Amino acid sequence: xxxxxxxxxxxxxxxxxxxxxxxxxxxxxxxxxxxxxxxxxxxxxxxxxxxxxxxxxxxxxxxxxxxxxxxxxxxxxxxxxxxxxxxxxxxxxxxxxxxxxxxxxxxxxxxxxxxxxxxxxxxxxxxxxxxxxxxxxxxxxxxxxxxxxxxxxxxxxxxxxxxxxxxxxxxxxxxxxxxxxxxxxxxxxxxxxxxxxxxxxxxxxxxxxxxxxxxxxxxxxxxxxxxxxxxxxxxxxxxxxxxxxxxxxxxxxxxxxxxxxxxxxxxxxxxxxxxxxxxxxxxxxxxxxxxxxxxxxxxxxxxxxxxxxxxxxxxxxxxxxxxxxxxxxxxxxxxxxxxxxxxxxxxxxxxxxxxxxxxxxxxxxxxxxxxxxxxxxxxxxxxxxxxxxxxxxxxxxxxxxxxxxxxxxxxxxxxxxxxxxxxxxxxxxxxxxxxxxxxxxxxxxxxxxxxxxxxxxxxxxxxxxxxxxxxxxxxxxx
Amino acid sequence: xxxxxxxxxxxxxxxxxxxxxxxxxxxxxxxxxxxxxxxxxxxxxxxxxxxxxxxxxxxxxxxxxxxxxxxxxxxxxxxxxxxxxxxxxxxxxxxxxxxxxxxxxxxxxxxxxxxxxxxxxxxxxxxxxxxxxxxxxxxxxxxxxxxxxxxxxxxxxxxxxxxxxxxxxxxxxxxxxxxxxxxxxxxxxxxxxxxxxxxxxxxxxxxxxxxxxxxxxxxxxxxxxxxxxxxxxxxxxxxxxxxxxxxxxxxxxxxxxxxxxxxxxxxxxxxxxxxxxxxxxxxxxxxxxxxxxxxxxxxxxxxxxxxxxxxxxxxxxxxxxxxxxxxxxxxxxxxxxxxxxxxxxxxxxxxxxxxxxxxxxxxxxxxxxxxxxxxxxxxxxxxxxxxxxxxxxxxxxxxxxxxxxxxxxxxxxxxxxxxxxxxxxxxxxxxxxxxxxxxxxxxxxxxxxxxxxxxxxxxxxxxxxxxxxxxxxxxxxx
Numbered sequence: 001x002x003x004x005x006x007x008x009x010x011x012x013x014x015x016x017x018x019x020x021x022x023x024x025x026x027x028x029x030x031x032x033x034x035x036x037x038x039x040x041x042x043x044x045x046x047x048x049x050x051x052x053x054x055x056x057x058x059x060x061x062x063x064x065x066x067x068x069x070x071x072x073x074x075x076x077x078x079x080x081x082x083x084x085x086x087x088x089x090x091x092x093x094x095x096x097x098x099x100x101x102x103x104x105x106x107x108x109x110x111x112x113x114x115x116x117x118x119x120x121x122x123x124x125x126x127x128x129x130x131x132x133x134x135x136x137x138x139x140x141x142x143x144x145x146x147x148x149x150x151x152x153x154x155x156x157x158x159x160x161x162x163x164x165x166x167x168x169x170x171x172x173x174x175x176x177x178x179x180x181x182x183x184x185x186x187x188x189x190x191x192x193x194x195x196x197x198x199x200x201x202x203x204x205x206x207x208x209x210x211x212x213x214x215x216x217x218x219x220x221x222x223x224x225x226x227x228x229x230x231x232x233x234x235x236x237x238x239x240x241x242x243x244x245x246x247x248x249x250x251x252x253x254x255x256x257x258x259x260x261x262x263x264x265x266x267x268x269x270x271x272x273x274x275x276x277x278x279x280x281x282x283x284x285x286x287x288x289x290x291x292x293x294x295x296x297x298x299x300x301x302x303x304x305x306x307x308x309x310x311x312x313x314x315x316x317x318x319x320x321x322x323x324x325x326x327x328x329x330x331x332x333x334x335x336x337x338x339x340x341x342x343x344x345x346x347x348x349x350x351x352x353x354x355x356x357x358x359x360x361x362x363x364x365x366x367x368x369x370x371x372x373x374x375x376x377x378x379x380x381x382x383x384x385x386x387x388x389x390x391x392x393x394x395x396x397x398x399x400x401x402x403x404x405x406x407x408x409x410x411x412x413x414x415x416x417x418x419x420x421x422x423x424x425x426x427x428x429x430x431x432x433x434x435x436x437x438x439x440x441x442x443x444x445x446x447x448x449x450x451x452x453x454x455x456x457x458x459x460x461x462x463x464x465x466x467x468x469x470x471x472x473x474x475x476x477x478x
Numbered sequence: 479x480x481x482x483x484x485x486x487x488x489x490x491x492x493x494x495x496x497x498x499x500x501x502x503x504x505x506x507x508x509x510x511x512x513x514x515x516x517x518x519x520x521x522x523x524x525x526x527x528x529x530x531x532x533x534x535x536x537x538x539x540x541x542x543x544x545x546x547x548x549x550x551x552x553x554x555x556x557x558x559x560x561x562x563x564x565x566x567x568x569x570x571x572x573x574x575x576x577x578x579x580x581x582x583x584x585x586x587x588x589x590x591x592x593x594x595x596x597x598x599x600x601x602x603x604x605x606x607x608x609x610x611x612x613x614x615x616x617x618x619x620x621x622x623x624x625x626x627x628x629x630x631x632x633x634x635x636x637x638x639x640x641x642x643x644x645x646x647x648x649x650x651x652x653x654x655x656x657x658x659x660x661x662x663x664x665x666x667x668x669x670x671x672x673x674x675x676x677x678x679x680x681x682x683x684x685x686x687x688x689x690x691x692x693x694x695x696x697x698x699x700x701x702x703x704x705x706x707x708x709x710x711x712x713x714x715x716x717x718x719x720x721x722x723x724x725x726x727x728x729x730x731x732x733x734x735x736x737x738x739x740x741x742x743x744x745x746x747x748x749x750x751x752x753x754x755x756x757x758x759x760x761x762x763x764x765x766x767x768x769x770x771x772x773x774x775x776x777x778x779x780x781x782x783x784x785x786x787x788x789x790x791x792x793x794x795x796x797x798x799x800x801x802x803x804x805x806x807x808x809x810x811x812x813x814x815x816x817x818x819x820x821x822x823x824x825x826x827x828x829x830x831x832x833x834x835x836x837x838x839x840x841x842x843x844x845x846x847x848x849x850x851x852x853x854x855x856x857x858x859x860x861x862x863x864x865x866x867x868x869x870x871x872x873x874x875x876x877x878x879x880x881x882x883x884x885x886x887x888x889x890x891x892x893x894x895x896x897x898x899x900x901x902x903x904x905x906x907x908x909x910x911x912x913x914x915x916x917x918x919x920x921x922x923x924x925x926x927x928x929x930x931x932x933x934x935x936x937x938x939x940x941x942x943x944x945x946x947x948x949x950x951x952x953x954x955x956x
Contacts, residue, residue, distance in 0.1 A: 113726070113841035114872075160673050169673060172650065187932045192839045194871040195638050195647060196910035197686055198917060199925060199955055200937050204682030208675055225730045244591070252703045255776030256734040298733030299785070307777070361670040363591035393672040394592075432674035439677060447677060454665045459678050461943040466936070477677055 012071050014097070018053045021063045026103070028052040037078060037098045038090055045086035045441065049076075052098040058178060058186055058217040064099060065215065065471075066184025074474050075099050077211040079121065079153025082145040084357075085440025087210040087476045088153065101152045104217060110135050115223040116175060116192045121152025121216050128221070137223040140167035144341060152216045158208035160436030165392040166259040166296070167224065169436075170207065176220035177203040182213075182467040192220045205462065210438050211473040213466045227259070229301035231308040232294045232333035233326040236287030240366040240391075243291045246320050247362075247392055250293060253311045257304070260294030263365075263391040267384060268343045271401075275346040279339055282325040282332075291391070292340050294333075343388050347401055350384070352408040354418045356398040358426045359435035365394055368429055372422045376400055379421060380414065395435040398422055423450070439477045447477070490549050492575070496531045499541045504581070506530040515556060515576045516568055523564035523919065527554075530576040536656060536664055536695040542577060543693065543949075544662025552952050553577050555689040557599065557631025560623040562835075563918025565688040565954045566631065579630045582695060588613050593701040594653060594670045599630025599694050606699070615701040618645035622819060630694045636686035638914030643870040644737040644774070645702065647914075648685065654698035655681040660691075660945040670698045683940065688916050689951040691944045705737070707779035709786040710772045710811035714765030714800040718844040718869075721769045724798050725840075725870055728771060731789045735782070738772030741843075741869040745862055746821045749879075753824040757817055760803040760810075769869070770818050772811075821866050825879055828862070830886040832896045834876040838909035843872055846907055850900045854878055857899060858892065873913040876900055901928070917955045925955070 018027045028034050029051050039046045050073070055061045068075045074096045078088040090096040104120040107127070111117070112135040119128060125146040132139040141154060143161030153159075155177070159170045167173065176191035189203050206214050237243045243263050250258050266288050272279045295311075297304035308326055315321050327333035347353040360368045373385040382403030389397040400418060402411035423433045427450055439447050448456060456478075463470070463478055496505045506512050507529050517524040528551070533539045546553045552574045556566040568574040582598040585605070589595070590613040597606060603624040610617040619632060621639030631637075633655070637648045645651065654669035667681050684692050715721045721741050728736050744766050750757045773789075775782035786804055793799050805811035825831040838846045851863040860881030867875040878896060880889035901911045905928055917925050926934060934956075941948070941956055 111839070111841060113722070114839045116839065158675050158679075160675075164673060168650075171679070172646075181932070181936075185932050187936065188930065189933065191908065191910075193837050193908075193910050193913070194840070195642060195837045195868075195873045195913040197636050197638075197914055198910055198912050198921075199686075199929065199933075200691075200940055201636075201649070201682055201686055202933065202936055204679055208677075208679055213678075225733055227733075248591070253777060255703055255705075257776075298735075299731060359671050359673045361589070361592045361594065362672070363589060390673075395673045430669065430671075432669075432671050432676055434675050435671070435673040436675055438675045443676075451677065452666065454659070454663050455667065455677075455680065458659075458665065458680055458944070462678055462940070465939040465943045 022055050022060050026054040040089050045089040047090040047092045048094045049090040049098045050095050054100045054103050056103045061180045062184045062186050068471050069183050076473050077215045079150035080148045082149040084437045085442040087440030107131050117221045120218045123151050125149050132223050138226040156211050157438045166256050173222050178218035179206050179214040179216050182472050190220050210477050212477050227296035229297040229304040231304035232336050234282040234336050235291045235324040236322040237289045240369050254295045254307050257295050259296040261392040262292040262340050264290045264388045268386050268388050271346040272339050272342050275349040276342040283323050287322050351402040352411040354400045354415050356422050357435050357437045359395040360429040360431035362394040364429045372425045375421045500533050500538050504532040518567050523567040525568040525570045526572045527568040527576045532578045532581050534581045539658045540662045546949050547661050554951050555693045557628035558626045560627040562915045563920040565918030585609050595699045598696045601629050603627050610701050616704040634689050635916045644734050651700050656696035657684050657692040657694050660950050668698050688955050690955050705774035707775040707782040709782035710814050711804040712760040712814050713769045713802040715767045718847050732773045732785050735773050737774040739870040740770040740818050742768045742866045746864050746866050749824040750817050750820050753827040754820040761801050765800050829880040830889040832878045832893050834900050835913050835915045836904045837873040837913035838907040840872040842907045850903045853899045
């Protein structure tokens with residue numbers, strides 16, 4: 001859409017110029033040194049950077065961007081490098097500079113009275129959980145990568161995870177941001193207000209922009225009272241439609257105390273029993289579908305347990321479930337969650353898996369599962385749909401495992417074909433082709449197909465207004 | 479900041495051109511006809527429009543904006559005309575066209591299963607409450623003007639109200655928008671997804687932009703399970719600091735079941751007892767400060783009552799309150815709320831009142847109240863501070879009633895002076911000078927004083943990108 005940045009003039013010695021800002025030790029150019037910044041988890045994306053630079057302060061970030069903007073040097077901000085769509089990984093051009101926020105890891109302030117926290121972009125999510133609980137409070141953003149992902153990246157990608165149902169996406173947890181703009185100016189939007197109607201809500205643009213509009217250097221986050229009790233149950237249901245009915249019953253009885261409602265198909269449980277060490281089927285017999293339900297109470301274990309018990313009984317009487325196993329204790333609850341979290345991993349042992357991260361209006365989830373599964377099976381006989389995820393958010397990780405005994409490579413060659421089938425149905429159901437992982441480079445072309453011209457045009461206008469030289473993560477999102 | 483639109487060429491017969499789009503009957507130009515659109519509640523703002531145009535569809539809105547954009551005709555969108563900062567009222571130039579959304583009042587769709595609702599911009603807030611409860615659900619946005627304000631205006635101003643504590647501002651209740659852009663193009667962003675990370679979240683820009691970036695014609699809103707029980711109590715405390723301690727106790731015990739926590743000073747109660755018909759002091763003796771506390775339960779009246787009871791007892795033992803009166807029944811609960819809602823109105827009977835709509839981080843509220851009251855009293859001996867409002871959001875309606883027996887006009891002449899004192903302290907406490915009412919024309923100049931250059935510049939860049947000819951609500955916000 002926009003001109004690639006002009007190559008920097010020959011007279012710029014980039015490493016030297018960067019070293020002048022952050023010091024020699026923080027400018028990495030050696031192949032070995034830069035490797036960890038150039039590959040991501042799934043190894044779908046890798047590239048070669050001009051350099052990796054590791055600033056320690058917003059002022060250093062500002063100086064780096066001012067330099068890059070003046071010389072048209074493309075900058076790719078990177079947090080914990082756990083993104084799944086390639087946004088944070090440099091391309092093959094050898095011209096992109098990876099700007100790692102990993103050294104900006106100060107927890108600037110914890111305000112227990114106001115239930116807010118100010119952290120720098122490089123703080124690891126789990127460290128924020130720890131800081132919150134030290135203050136007797138709770139930060140609800142929770143996802144698989146929480147041991148290594150960094151809050152700046154969580155915000156830049158509007159991360160989702162399992163806490164969304166009760167607490168919202170990362171977007172809902174951010175009160176304010178500090179951002180370095182493409183031209184090196186610093187925007188101090190580190191507010192901690194619940195209500196502020198003074199003009200456009202600028203932070204919303206940077207949240208979820210995947211590093212294309214500015215570099216987030218710090219954030220003010222909302223904290224919440226820590227739940228005093230949790231109750232988890234493993235529930236068997238006939239179908240996704242029945243799971244949806246059950247979801248509605250639970251959200252009516254537990255309200256925002258319903259902190260988890262995950263859908264899982266039988267085949268996913270079988271994969272888990274086969275490949276996840278120590279996994280045991282919580283129920284005596286096999287059932288077609290399962291819901292993992294978690295209720296939290298601000299008051300006590302007893303309350304959480306009694307709401308769970310009462311709701312399960314009512315649902316059983318109403319014949320909305322087939323069987324249920326409430327966790328007897330914390331360790332069993334942890335086991336239930338471990339099965340859910342293992343679902344993605346165990347599929348590796350069943351050969352190739354073609355993945356989708358989609359969402360539809362909650363009420364349309366059963367239709368999505370039925371239609372997309374049938375359509376893909378028709379195209380690829382024997383393919384094994386393994387859709388699972390956050391039913392309460394309408395967000396399904398819609399994975400397809402290869403037919404048993406099929407050629408893995410051959411199957412994976414059909415990735416785009418399968419995507420096309422699933423995304424067409426998702427779009428028809430007014431859904432999203434990227435519910436929580438973002439666009440990055442993986443879905444950039446797709447974006448133009450699913451968004452209308454007007455929306456793409458508005459996004460481009462914003463990009464041009466914020467980054468006229470297109471130095472920030474060029475080729476990502478737009 | 480931007481050039482005022484060029485006057486439309488003499489060759490454009492504006493009323494005729496508008497009539498060609500919406501029909502003669504929907505283009506108002508007579509002085510009497512246009513009057514209701516040219517004054518607002520407090521009568522602080524009034525003007526003379528070139529015309530009032532009342533489209534019935536997004537296509538008509540689109541045609542009007544295309545015309546206006548081509549000829550540089552300034553357009554002022556208006557909903558229920560209940561705004562308090564003058565954004566929706568035409569100026570004195572006689573050139574602005576008021577675009578009233580009042581005829582776009584279709585409830586396009588109620589999805590009880592998905593707990594969403596799609597409404598046109600002209601639907602009155604109370605009608606949305608009704609539609610939600612017909613579906614067995616609940617729409618939490620609640621404010622004094624709900625009988626006449628329209629949802630398009632609520633969204634364009636990111637309205638707050640009493641539901642924010644548990645459910646968030648209007649922003650948090652919007653899933654998607656349909657917007658007509660300055661050039662007449664229609665953006666269909668009417669999504670109903672809880673999770674969607676496909677590019678920039680454009681709706682966030684229109685929410686709270688006060689009609690300066692586009693005309694909202696429809697919205698997809700979130701609905702919630704209807705609370706099954708409520709418990710309300712009128713609690714006496716020693717000070718705002720004690721009220722804050724009490725607030726924390728309640729938010730820990732009730733979590734998101736804490737649906738109301740309003741702070742009121744004794745003088746406000748006295749005004750109410752004097753001027754609000756049928757008002758009675760819920761407590762036997764007078765106390766310096768009061769909190770109106772509301773707890774909602776997704777399960778039962780009993781649960782709400784028992785949480786209220788238990789928390790009040792614990793607070794009493796901890797000496798965090800002086801006295802408390804739980805409402806014995808719904809009508810008493812309504813009486814308690816009526817006193818709170820009457821607070822603004824009753825001040826009229828005490829002479830002039832200089833008002834502020836400010837917020838600070840929740841923990842700083844006591845400091846704000848103490849310092850700002852002292853500073854204004856020092857400047858105007860005898861002035862009577864009547865600060866009240868949403869303590870849990872940090873949002874205080876900080877009003878000052880004139881000294882007894884003072885000259886009303888003389889007192890009101892000091893409005894700016896008092897504003898300056900209060901806003902300086904608010905800014906020092908990292909607060910907001912407009913927590914929920916917005917900027918409009920009233921606080922436009924103020925905005926430049928409280929925002930740094932970088933933020934104002936980003937806002938202007940967005941305005942220019944979305945409305946290059948500056949035809950949308952010129953002179954509002956920026």
